[in-house]
Amino acid sequence: MLISQPDNGEQALEIAENLIRSGAIDIIVIDSVAALVPRSEIEGEMGDSKMGLQARLMSQALRKLTATIGRTGCCCIFINQLREKIGVMFGNPETTTGGNALKFYASIRLDIRKSGTAIKDKDGNTIGNPVKVKVVKNKLAPPFRVATFDIIFGEGISKTGEIIDLGVETNIIGKSGSWFSYENTKIAQGREAAKQFMADNPELAKDIELKIMEKYKPAEGSHSENDADE
Known part of the structure; x- marks a missing residue:
């Protein structure tokens, strides 16, 4: 993993372009667009009017980056x-x-x-946040879909939380009030307790995960039938 902390927006985007052009990088993350301050703004005085400089910089950079990204297949993520x-x-x-x-x-x-x-642990310490993600634009698949999941600090997306939520959605895991059950056996009371139960029993969690994936697996022959219709 490479980490760069450039002095200004132009330098940041030049580094990004060089890395993408090299073909040696699969994913590049720019954090964040708001921090891409143009060189002239940094070198200027406080209070100077610099309207539109950042927008002009982004427009010029993206015209150059788009073709390069298309050739190399690099995934470029901008956080804004x-x-x-x-x-x-x-x-x-x-x-x-x-x-x-x-x-x-x-x-x-x-x-x-x-x-x-x-999200807090049993000692009351904050360990993460529930997150809602909406796809506001998508050229590759249908847009406007929504996903909700937990992000745990130092871990990322909570896999045990996904297993619980999707297990309930597919009726693989039962839910009655605050109690969760699997194969007619109660496993925990409360979602956080159920997540902890999955973390403590990885073999059971893997078994439920496989059943969930089987539920979402496309029906056999569906692609061939669609291809035949076309």
Whole structure:
């Protein structure tokens, strides 16, 4: 893994372009668009008017990056931040930084937000957050789909949480009130306790995971039938 902390936006995007062009990088993450400050803004004085510099920088950079990404197959992820438009009375006042170029060039755009109260361990320490993700743009698959899951600090997406949620959704895991059960045997009371039970019993968790994957597996022959119709 390579980590770079450039001095300004131009330098950051030049480094990204060189890495992508090399073909040696599969994924590059730019965190964040809001921090891509143009060189002239950094070298200028506080209070100087620098309207549109960042948007111009992003537009120029993305025109160059798009073709290079297409040739190398590198996945380029831009993390952005939300701002509120001034004086908006109707509609959504939220917008992203860096102008409109990234919105147009991106193949997929995800709106990621905290969706509930923080997740705490048995000692009351905050260990993660529940997250809701909406696909606001997708050139590769149907857009506007929504996913909810837990992000645990230092771990990432909680796999045990996914097993519990999808297990209940597919009726592989039973849920009655706050109790969870598997094959008519109660396993835990409360979602966090059920997650801990899965973590403590990895073989059972793997067995449930395989059953969930079998439920979501496409029916045999469905692709061949569709191909024949075409």
